[in-house]
Amino acid sequence: MKVKRGNFFSLLVIAAIICSFTLMTPAVGFSAGKPIVIGGSLPLTGAYAETGQWIEKGMRFWADEINSKGGMLGRTVEFKIYDDQSDVGKAVTFAEKAITVDKVDLLFGGYPGTAARAVMPVAEKHKFVYVSMGGHMKSFEQGYTYSFGAPPLMGEWWYEGFFHWLATVPADKRPKRAAVYTINNPVGLSLMDSINRWTKKLNIEIVINEKYNAPLTDATALIVKAKQSRCDILFANGFFPDGVTTMKAAKALGYNPKAIVQGIGSVVPAWVKELGKDGDYVFSGTCLSGQLSYPGNDKLNAYVKKTYNLNEYPLYFGFGYSWMQTLEQAVAGAKVLDQTKIRDWLKANKVNTIAGPMTFDKRGLPEPINFGTQIINGKVELISPKNVQTKEPVYPKPAWEK
Amino acid sequence: MDAVLIFQSLISGIMMGMVYALLGVGFSLTWGVMHVIHISHGAFGLLGAYAAYSLLQYFGVDPIASAAMSVPLLFLMACGLYQLLIRPITRAKNIIMASMILTFGLAIILENIMALIWKADPRVLTPAYSSGALIVGPFYFQYPHLVGFGLSLVGITALYLFLKKTYTGMAVRAAWQQPEAARLYGVNLFQISMITFALAVSTAGAGGICLALLNSFEPHSHNLWLIYLFLVVIVGGVGNVIGTALAGLIIGVITGLSMAFLPFQWVNLVTFGLLMVFLIFRPHGIFKQEGL
Numbered sequence: 001m002k003v004k005r006g007n008f009f010s011l012l013v014i015a016a017i018i019c020s021f022t023l024m025t026p027a028v029g030f031s032a033g034k035p036i037v038i039g040g041s042l043p044l045t046g047a048y049a050e051t052g053q054w055i056e057k058g059m060r061f062w063a064d065e066i067n068s069k070g071g072m073l074g075r076t077v078e079f080k081i082y083d084d085q086s087d088v089g090k091a092v093t094f095a096e097k098a099i100t101v102d103k104v105d106l107l108f109g110g111y112p113g114t115a116a117r118a119v120m121p122v123a124e125k126h127k128f129v130y131v132s133m134g135g136h137m138k139s140f141e142q143g144y145t146y147s148f149g150a151p152p153l154m155g156e157w158w159y160e161g162f163f164h165w166l167a168t169v170p171a172d173k174r175p176k177r178a179a180v181y182t183i184n185n186p187v188g189l190s191l192m193d194s195i196n197r198w199t200k201k202l203n204i205e206i207v208i209n210e211k212y213n214a215p216l217t218d219a220t221a222l223i224v225k226a227k228q229s230r231c232d233i234l235f236a237n238g239f240f241p242d243g244v245t246t247m248k249a250a251k252a253l254g255y256n257p258k259a260i261v262q263g264i265g266s267v268v269p270a271w272v273k274e275l276g277k278d279g280d281y282v283f284s285g286t287c288l289s290g291q292l293s294y295p296g297n298d299k300l301n302a303y304v305k306k307t308y309n310l311n312e313y314p315l316y317f318g319f320g321y322s323w324m325q326t327l328e329q330a331v332a333g334a335k336v337l338d339q340t341k342i343r344d345w346l347k348a349n350k351v352n353t354i355a356g357p358m359t360f361d362k363r364g365l366p367e368p369i370n371f372g373t374q375i376i377n378g379k380v381e382l383i384s385p386k387n388v389q390t391k392e393p394v395y396p397k398p399a400w401e402k
Numbered sequence: 403m404d405a406v407l408i409f410q411s412l413i414s415g416i417m418m419g420m421v422y423a424l425l426g427v428g429f430s431l432t433w434g435v436m437h438v439i440h441i442s443h444g445a446f447g448l449l450g451a452y453a454a455y456s457l458l459q460y461f462g463v464d465p466i467a468s469a470a471m472s473v474p475l476l477f478l479m480a481c482g483l484y485q486l487l488i489r490p491i492t493r494a495k496n497i498i499m500a501s502m503i504l505t506f507g508l509a510i511i512l513e514n515i516m517a518l519i520w521k522a523d524p525r526v527l528t529p530a531y532s533s534g535a536l537i538v539g540p541f542y543f544q545y546p547h548l549v550g551f552g553l554s555l556v557g558i559t560a561l562y563l564f565l566k567k568t569y570t571g572m573a574v575r576a577a578w579q580q581p582e583a584a585r586l587y588g589v590n591l592f593q594i595s596m597i598t599f600a601l602a603v604s605t606a607g608a609g610g611i612c613l614a615l616l617n618s619f620e621p622h623s624h625n626l627w628l629i630y631l632f633l634v635v636i637v638g639g640v641g642n643v644i645g646t647a648l649a650g651l652i653i654g655v656i657t658g659l660s661m662a663f664l665p666f667q668w669v670n671l672v673t674f675g676l677l678m679v680f681l682i683f684r685p686h687g688i689f690k691q692e693g694l
Contacts, residue, residue, distance in 0.1 A: 045513075045514070045517065045522070045621075045622070046622050047620070047622055049517065049522035049620070049621070049622070050521075050522040050523045050524065050620070052522075053522055086622075181666070184667050210665060210666050210667070211665070211666065211667045212666035212667055212669070213666075213667050213669070213670045213671075215617075215626055215670075217418060217616070217617060217657075218414050218415070218418055218616070218657070218661070220410055220411060220413075220414040220544070220661070221407065221410070221411040221414075221658075221661035221662060221666070222666065224406065224407050224410050224411070225407060228404060228406070228407065240524050240618060241524065241617060241618045244524075244526055244617070244618045245616075245617055245618070247533075248532065248533045248544075248546070249544070251533035252533045252534060252535040252542060252544040252545070252546075253535065253542045253544075254535075254537075254542070268524070269523070270523045270524045270525070270526075273523075274524065274525060274526035274528065274618070275526060275528070276528070278528075278533055400533075
């Protein structure tokens, strides 16, 4: 069939118009250009694998979400995640490798605090924005300008929520004598800051104040000392393994103070799952919770319910998501992948995360964030401040269940 | 110093030490008899712990019964592993080094398999008696400690009697003390090595269950257990069952007394300081005499 010259020209114009419309319309799930690569390492095996894997899940959930909306700056995002095997040295090596060899576009935050603390100077040296949990207060006081905690995991703030609630308990009903056992590492020691300040303020005498080195294979002596010293509040400033050992010994030896406050271990999902009723009534703190009303929390809870059959997203899933949320807003705000421009945008603007809105000071820290928690009927409930309270705290601690 | 605190710390220290001894006795045997430093020994212990965890969670099987099931299963599994992996390296020039490298790899593989099956989440073995105690006057004997101690005592005694009283056991001893003479007397050294390796792995499984009664565990926990394995074996003497048991008790007493008298942060320093002392002054362990 012969096509007339005029008709052919018309067809060409129509085809060009259709093509230009296709290119101009921002298609959902489609973005042009090379993907933005976000690199770094997580402890996917080794001592911190459980938490590391939850962070990865949170980050990947964010990536799927952002890619389905067309990506960042019109480009899809993808991760280059190395497994640092819970080794701080390897975390540093992989951060260097991601920046210098892989030439990633962005860096993601690592875990635990010791690794994040070690990666912060690497990020600073290469002028890469590093949004992570940080390595407690000291790591943010080194003069770094490219590191941000969004939210940070700050031992110094960890018990603030609990103490704020305790201050509302009538003075005659408050504990009088405290036993404080702290794991001898930067995380454990950072918890002492709020304990020292608040016990003084609330007139609680610290009768025992001892440090121990991991592993704590037996807590019998710790509990016997606390019991004999008639301590009516126990601060077990450690992680999951030492927390479990301490709780089991406390129950077996019939030690039931008015309150047990546990460091980081009790907010790990395994605490409730593995200890059952024996893990109940333990106080702690958090800077993130699926029970907060900030936008995004419902969506995350629905996802973990559907995917992992959990009623609420685990803390570290939230961390991974929140750090990426912050980075996303900073890139969108800066409109380029220039690290200094991203940093400057973060220093000058507010980000909205699942942990709430945040602005950052010159250290890269938001205003102190902490919510008091207590495990009640196998669930981590928010007890403080009052405006986020999900349940009235149970105090004094009921007797151990037989 | 309070007598209750001292006694209580001593009790739990001794019970704990005995569990380390059960976990370590097989490690000591493979090292002594076969010259194989079995780095994945703790990982097999952890396998026993995970098996007990699953049996308790899904079928309500008590860890003591789990130990009875795991021990023969691990024995059979270890026989297969011996043929497949360990036997070939006994031809190596430097068996100790070759075995360390091979079993280090095996430990990593086992760790990853366990992480795949049971996930990286920490686990706690919680039978009904997991946080109960027998109260005698002012003293508390925690049931998990008692069960762990009892199982360890039975395990070590059974192993000792097997080595002392049975023909196969005597052949194991002969292979350890005079391998060439044993071969001349018709002892099949490969078969004996296989039995030794399988026995060792079985005791690791039982020891792992006992340790899981006391502490939480994760796929990488075997690395920590390995430190205690070296401790009991070096203090007790390589290949020495009684020495290993005694080492467990000594470590328990020292740990218990340190907990009572010293700041807690010094306990590990004292315990592992003991390792240094033995390595310098008594590298052969408590007993001068080599053997089982």
